[in-house]
Amino acid sequence: MRSRTANRSGIVLRRHVTPAGDIIVTLLTPQGKLKLIARGGVRGPLSSVLSLFHHVLVQVYQTPGGDLATAKQASLEGALTTLAVPERYPYAHLLSELADLLFQEGEFSEAAFELYAGGLRGVSRHADPEWVALVMSYKLLALAGFVPQTAFCALCGTPEPEHPDPHSGQMLCRPCAAQPAYSPEVLGYLRSFPRQSVRVLMEAPLSEAGRTELWRALERFVAVQVGRVQSWRVNLPQLAGA
Amino acid sequence: MRSRTANRSGIVLRRHVTPAGDIIVTLLTPQGKLKLIARGGVRGPLSSVLSLFHHVLVQVYQTPGGDLATAKQASLEGALTTLAVPERYPYAHLLSELADLLFQEGEFSEAAFELYAGGLRGVSRHADPEWVALVMSYKLLALAGFVPQTAFCALCGTPEPEHPDPHSGQMLCRPCAAQPAYSPEVLGYLRSFPRQSVRVLMEAPLSEAGRTELWRALERFVAVQVGRVQSWRVNLPQLAGA
Amino acid sequence: MKYPPSLVALIRELSRLPGIGPKSAQRLAFHLFEQPREDIERLSGALLDAKRDLHTCPVCFNITDADRCDVCSDPGRDQALICVVEEPGDVIAIERSGEYQGLYHVLHGVISPMNGVGPDKLYIKALLPRLSTAQEVILATGTTVEGEATALYLQRLLEPLGVGLSRIAYGLPVGGALEYADEVTLGRALSGRQQLHTAQPAPSRPAPAT
Amino acid sequence: MKYPPSLVALIRELSRLPGIGPKSAQRLAFHLFEQPREDIERLSGALLDAKRDLHTCPVCFNITDADRCDVCSDPGRDQALICVVEEPGDVIAIERSGEYQGLYHVLHGVISPMNGVGPDKLYIKALLPRLSTAQEVILATGTTVEGEATALYLQRLLEPLGVGLSRIAYGLPVGGALEYADEVTLGRALSGRQQLHTAQPAPSRPAPAT
Amino acid sequence: MKYPPSLVALIRELSRLPGIGPKSAQRLAFHLFEQPREDIERLSGALLDAKRDLHTCPVCFNITDADRCDVCSDPGRDQALICVVEEPGDVIAIERSGEYQGLYHVLHGVISPMNGVGPDKLYIKALLPRLSTAQEVILATGTTVEGEATALYLQRLLEPLGVGLSRIAYGLPVGGALEYADEVTLGRALSGRQQLHTAQPAPSRPAPAT
Amino acid sequence: MKYPPSLVALIRELSRLPGIGPKSAQRLAFHLFEQPREDIERLSGALLDAKRDLHTCPVCFNITDADRCDVCSDPGRDQALICVVEEPGDVIAIERSGEYQGLYHVLHGVISPMNGVGPDKLYIKALLPRLSTAQEVILATGTTVEGEATALYLQRLLEPLGVGLSRIAYGLPVGGALEYADEVTLGRALSGRQQLHTAQPAPSRPAPAT
Ligand SMILES: [Zn+2]
Ligand SMILES: [Zn+2]
Ligand SMILES: [Zn+2]
Ligand SMILES: [Zn+2]
Ligand SMILES: [Zn+2]
Ligand SMILES: [Zn+2]
Numbered sequence A, B: 001m002r003s004r005t006a007n008r009s010g011i012v013l014r015r016h017v018t019p020a021g022d023i024i025v026t027l028l029t030p031q032g033k034l035k036l037i038a039r040g041g042v043r044g045p046l047s048s049v050l051s052l053f054h055h056v057l058v059q060v061y062q063t064p065g066g067d068l069a070t071a072k073q074a075s076l077e078g079a080l081t082t083l084a085v086p087e088r089y090p091y092a093h094l095l096s097e098l099a100d101l102l103f104q105e106g107e108f109s110e111a112a113f114e115l116y117a118g119g120l121r122g123v124s125r126h127a128d129p130e131w132v133a134l135v136m137s138y139k140l141l142a143l144a145g146f147v148p149q150t151a152f153c154a155l156c157g158t159p160e161p162e163h164p165d166p167h168s169g170q171m172l173c174r175p176c177a178a179q180p181a182y183s184p185e186v187l188g189y190l191r192s193f194p195r196q197s198v199r200v201l202m203e204a205p206l207s208e209a210g211r212t213e214l215w216r217a218l219e220r221f222v223a224v225q226v227g228r229v230q231s232w233r234v235n236l237p238q239l240a241g242a
Numbered sequence C, D, E, F: 001m002k003y004p005p006s007l008v009a010l011i012r013e014l015s016r017l018p019g020i021g022p023k024s025a026q027r028l029a030f031h032l033f034e035q036p037r038e039d040i041e042r043l044s045g046a047l048l049d050a051k052r053d054l055h056t057c058p059v060c061f062n063i064t065d066a067d068r069c070d071v072c073s074d075p076g077r078d079q080a081l082i083c084v085v086e087e088p089g090d091v092i093a094i095e096r097s098g099e100y101q102g103l104y105h106v107l108h109g110v111i112s113p114m115n116g117v118g119p120d121k122l123y124i125k126a127l128l129p130r131l132s133t134a135q136e137v138i139l140a141t142g143t144t145v146e147g148e149a150t151a152l153y154l155q156r157l158l159e160p161l162g163v164g165l166s167r168i169a170y171g172l173p174v175g176g177a178l179e180y181a182d183e184v185t186l187g188r189a190l191s192g193r194q195q196l197h198t199a200q201p202a203p204s205r206p207a208p209a210t
Helices: A089-102 A110-125 A129-143 A184-192 A198-202 A208-225 B089-102 B110-125 B129-143 B184-192 B198-202 B208-225 C005-015 C022-034 C037-053 C088-097 C125-133 C145-161 C183-191 D005-015 D022-034 D037-053 D088-097 D125-133 D145-161 D183-191 E005-015 E022-034 E037-053 E088-097 E125-133 E145-161 E183-191 F005-015 F022-034 F037-053 F088-097 F125-133 F145-161 F183-191
Strands: A005-017 A023-029 A032-038 A055-061 A069-078 B005-017 B023-029 B032-038 B055-061 B069-078 C078-085 C102-106 C136-139 C164-167 D078-085 D102-106 D136-139 D164-167 E078-085 E102-106 E136-139 E164-167 F078-085 F102-106 F136-139 F164-167
Touching (some): A005 A089, A005 A110, A023 A089, A023 A110, A032 A055, A069 F022, A089 A129, A089 D145, A110 A129, A110 A198, A184 A208, B023 B089, B023 B110, B032 B055, B069 E022, B089 B110, B089 B129, B089 C145, B110 B129, B129 B198, B129 B208, B184 B208, C005 C022, C005 F037, C022 F037, C037 F005, C037 F022, C037 F037, C088 F022, C145 C164, C183 D088, D005 E037, D022 E088, D037 E005, D037 E022, D078 D088, D088 E022, D102 D125, D136 D145, D145 D164, E005 E022, E078 E125, E088 E102, E088 F183, E102 E125, E125 E145, E145 E164, F078 F088, F078 F125, F088 F102, F102 F125, F136 F145
Parallel strands (some): A032 A069, C078 C136, C136 C164, D078 D102, D136 D164, E078 E102, E078 E136, E136 E164, F078 F102, F078 F136, F136 F164
Antiparallel strands (some): A005 A023, A005 A055, A023 A032, A055 A069, B023 B032, B055 B069
């Protein structure tokens, strides 16, 4: 039997319906990112299975032309139904958009899949979804090799800088900086997060003020180092009812 | 544009789902009977549109191989939602099965379509669906050219027979008959229905006893002259709550 | 060329399976030809074993290999709820949804006079004695005309007996957009809309003023 | 061979239409080439006319060519009911179902942070003043995650304001068989089942004893 | 609800386009509603421009905006080869393949008595004077029954005139597996098999100086 | 609910068959459950019989239940023609076309390094001794990249041996329109076009005495 089909299991990072009624989804799987089209899918049962944030098993057909792969069948492996709740919804978007940005098609990474899946699970269940989103965003960045420099000033190289750099999201020494220094809890977080486990980081949530500093640093750093994240443009804490 | 597609409007006489999830429907249209397959249809929106007794507009694709024509798209033109009610449901089946039996593919007949559609509408709305079904069954028979002989005895040719023939569903003279004569109301109905309009027939409903005689005559006549009707095997009046 | 009789026989038997046309049957036969003997024997054995072991549960008419099916013999299931379905496959579909903890009753069909199926051909009579211990019967036949007619028939039959009756919800499937729903479904999704209650107490943080 | 510029331009413009790939655009262009001049002028005119005449209703944001849309200006509609939908196409879908006689409110989108769409990008603020005359707001956004999230957001926003809220029903589409429904939909169809009431008085004829 | 007339008119005109059903037409209309005015004007203009500028080439009946089409007026094309096709779209399809350097002749249809199309409805007569300079006429009508009938008609008509005639190859499409080909195609792929020669020598016919 | 083990086993075995997903396997199992015992035994027996009786022909590697396959043992077949195909199913496909009267050689695969299939994994060596009596070898592997690569490999291998070689035709499938063909196929259909001759003379090669 010659076969161009394969079964792939992954989480729907993105979903878009074309006016013709096709569903285009991007999956993150342990074997990498994967973009698929389900032709006419919006009128059938695939519409339900291929929902945003669903964990799905898809039968993928690679068309001979080398076009976008086609999703022939799909079944649900797991749905995190609480992700539509206002307190959790925007953070699920943020993690998914970051994962989409950080990982490329063809990059095999079981760790990326596990981290992202764990992040979504946490956002869906944890009492403090904002903190889950912050920790997992930084961990996703680190896994993809993007770690903000904390040892030296981004401008002059002075060691142990303590001030934010509003342009790069990296850190500046006192003479180079225009803004006050990070609070000690934020400084501690930024210096230690790459080495620490998710569990340890989750156990020491920052204050409201500290999170605001962290979000700002994250936003700048991602914008400069990785690319544009639409979710930032939506006022996340306001949407979440903060 | 070369095209093998055409739009056809008709009522779903029969519907069958194959284990593979294809829907096979038979439509009665003003241009004749038509059998179609909707591949994989049971998993999509066609499943809802191509329901039994629905009046639908179907985009028909004639496959080059000359196989069963395919239903590509379908939209609902009208649904008689009360037909599922126990008092009406079995009569809708009976009319549909009769129409399926009486009219062949390729036979163009606007009159057949109108009569059947009118019958279904009547069964769905009229206070006395059983009488609608009786009248319309006889009218469908007459339209297809099957009229029980009432002028001469089916065995010896004696004129003006008045007794039922339990074998042929036709009529017998007193010497040939083994059963008592039809009641006057039934006799009057059988002798006049081919010439009379549906409206006139509907306005003179027969008694409970007369209907039982008529059903029995109809069943025999159809079985001998036209073919096997499954709906008879189901106890219609009992199912309808009689 | 004449095909070997045992190949012809295999293709013929395979093409009797539902949903397998003659071409697929042929392809399947060639595929099986390439498989190791053990695999063929395991498939052949599975067929015979299933036929020997499986039968319908005498209580609910689900498929089982025991005296009673796994649901009927589980005291942890809610004995006051009976979900009436068309086919054994529907039991599996509902169990997979994980939302139901009651019992089942499998009709093995729907009322369809034109196919010669009246109520007496279905396992309806055996449902009646089960009602004494039931508080609610869920009519979960399909939403086709035949399924709806069967549900209406059962409603008419069971209502006088005083048991609670409910019908599986009509509506939009999860993941659906309104503009792709057909009119009939959309109409029922609207008329069957569910009132929302502030189940959760007022949120601790004030709602945003947008 | 170089294609004539006006043919190239037409194909390019046509292929910008959603759902029309380059091959369809080319086929369409050749088709249009064969049509009489009047037909082309009528299509071209219809495009310009529609763009000139149509705009959103200032009350409900439906599409209209008048000061107010046809629904908003119809005193026969139930003014106490507002159905909130995602897109103008949803209004047409619901109207086609013939089951609804109230008013609408068109959001023109769903909340989707990853596409940069927050609540402030939708016509939500304009819904609030309309609540004074409403008794029930039906949240009829789609049943996708985005539609559900938007409904939950609106529920959170509107609940403190004391208006009645309902959500369009999740469930089996009409014509559906259980075994072809996905688990999530099936679960919601069961949990959202509707109690059946003997609306009709006891049937005049006794129910059959099967 | 009554829809605005200009919306109805636009949907009606759009649904006249081939391959666009009423639902797609509606979706298209709503999409156009959301586009900026300039885009609509550009589409509308492209339609009118194309209708005004385009006509058939008087030599080969291909579509052009000039006195002669781009192929007919290109001296680099092989003037001894004429490829007869059904529709202008076929010219584009062949040009895209990059395998052909000769001229064309577009019939604008196929012989189809049941659609009232006889040879006199096609641009066949105009082909005859062109044969004087041609060495080979390639019959490249489709492989449908109608296309084959048209090719046979032309063969019968042109053979006595002494011009070389060839027919586009029947066979397996590239990327095809034998078991998925229908029997007729497979039979023609076998009977039309091509002899293979060792290390192809320089082609006998000089390559055209494009 | 736990499913009966023999049902689970049957579903698992069925879902191993190619082209049968888990849902189809389940539906198939339920269908088999409803069939009479004899039917199941006949299917089960057909599987075992086929496995016991069938093997590859030692000459051409086609499937047979005899010492030599039906084609190899038929003296009426043209012994000078060998058609090389990928799979036993291709033999059936060609036989069904009724256009071929020669012999076969089944490779049981195609060269595909990424699947670990080199020429040594195919029945190529056994083809060489057969060439002594052959005048023409038809390379009828598929027109996929792998099929084409295998044909080119065989061409390179066999050419020095002086046997006539041909390749199954690339081209338009019967019933095809040019505008729906891909460019590569269209290019090959044009370059492989067949010269047409007036009133075909008697074929030069005597028809086989089937
Ligand atoms: Zn510095
Ligand atoms: Zn007599
Ligand atoms: Zn049981
Ligand atoms: Zn309005
Ligand atoms: Zn020209
Ligand atoms: Zn052999």
